[in-house]
Amino acid sequence: MARRKVYTPESDDVVISLRDVSKQYTKQAAAVTGANLEVREGEFVFVTGETGSGKSTLVKIIMHELKASSGEVNVLGYDLSRIGHGKIPRFRRNLGIVFQDFRLLKDRNVYENVAFAQRIIMVPSAQMKRNVLNMLDMVGMSDKYKRKVTQLSGGEQQRVALARALVNKPLILLADEPTGNLDADTAWEIMQLIDKVNRDYGTTVLVVTHDRSIVERMHKRVIEMKQGEIISDTPAKEEDIDEEEEIFEYQDVDADDLDNYDYDD
Ligand SMILES: Nc1ncnc2c1ncn2[C@@H]1O[C@H](COP(=O)(O)OP(=O)(O)OP(=O)(O)O)[C@@H](O)[C@H]1O
Ligand SMILES: [Mg+2]
Numbered sequence: 001m002a003r004r005k006v007y008t009p010e011s012d013d014v015v016i017s018l019r020d021v022s023k024q025y026t027k028q029a030a031a032v033t034g035a036n037l038e039v040r041e042g043e044f045v046f047v048t049g050e051t052g053s054g055k056s057t058l059v060k061i062i063m064h065e066l067k068a069s070s071g072e073v074n075v076l077g078y079d080l081s082r083i084g085h086g087k088i089p090r091f092r093r094n095l096g097i098v099f100q101d102f103r104l105l106k107d108r109n110v111y112e113n114v115a116f117a118q119r120i121i122m123v124p125s126a127q128m129k130r131n132v133l134n135m136l137d138m139v140g141m142s143d144k145y146k147r148k149v150t151q152l153s154g155g156e157q158q159r160v161a162l163a164r165a166l167v168n169k170p171l172i173l174l175a176d177e178p179t180g181n182l183d184a185d186t187a188w189e190i191m192q193l194i195d196k197v198n199r200d201y202g203t204t205v206l207v208v209t210h211d212r213s214i215v216e217r218m219h220k221r222v223i224e225m226k227q228g229e230i231i232s233d234t235p236a237k238e239e240d241i242d243e244e245e246e247i248f249e250y251q252d253v254d255a256d257d258l259d260n261y262d263y264d265d
Helices: 055-062 085-092 110-120 125-138 154-166 184-201 212-218
Strands: 014-023 032-040 044-049 070-075 095-099 172-176 204-208 221-226 229-234
Touching: 014 055, 014 204, 032 055, 032 204, 032 229, 044 055, 044 184, 044 212, 055 070, 055 172, 055 204, 095 154, 110 125, 110 154, 125 154, 154 172, 154 184, 172 184, 184 204, 184 212
Parallel strands: 044 204, 044 221, 095 172, 172 204
Antiparallel strands: 014 032, 014 070, 221 229
């Protein structure tokens, strides 16, 4: 399947745009104040900052789980201050979302957790099997496709959650503390996987994290928040921006191989 354009420094396709955005939950201090942010197609952005600084609120505004109290929010061309109710599902289809606590369906197996996302958009069954297995393969979980998610480690659960977030090929991946419940090595593995998704598929990535060592090692653009404000925006290190990258095609499992998998449980 043809894939979207990969970000190049010349590209100016803004996919997330916040203009003077504020969010006030109560009459007390605002959770987000006067946030201005532009994220271009194919970028990888970290959002950091102390607890309570407004990171999750910012992510919720971008995914339209929350409406900003003021300001302009535009994501993938959707004006989120004006978007009609009926258009929200179509908007959300472009987003892959990953949380700290995985949020998998505990009574289903690995395969079903990922397939669930495909069923929502009514992908035909043969295609769905291919997509799910490809994505489980990408995150290194295809050999455990029949395993109950309660029988997986935290890192494995997050791999499955990532596969579920990506199987519908979203344009943007939003991850709020995706490694918050994982040990350092597992956290690094998950972050490398997210980096691979960004590089290989050209998916725009926004990751909230507390983990300073990961942020320092990865040399990506970093937004820092403090008391609801974006206090700094540090660009990615030059050498890590690829001039031009080959676009990765989603691999197809050989049709004959599909018969070797048994889905009915
Ligand atoms: N539903 C809510 N109702 C009222 N206040 C809220 C609500 N959610 C968050 N807040 C407040 O808004 C501020 C920002 O919260 P937010 O969850 O965005 O911070 P955060 O940076 O994600 O913190 P953490 O690192 O602990 O996850 C905090 O002061 C918080 O108490
Ligand atoms: Mg948070």
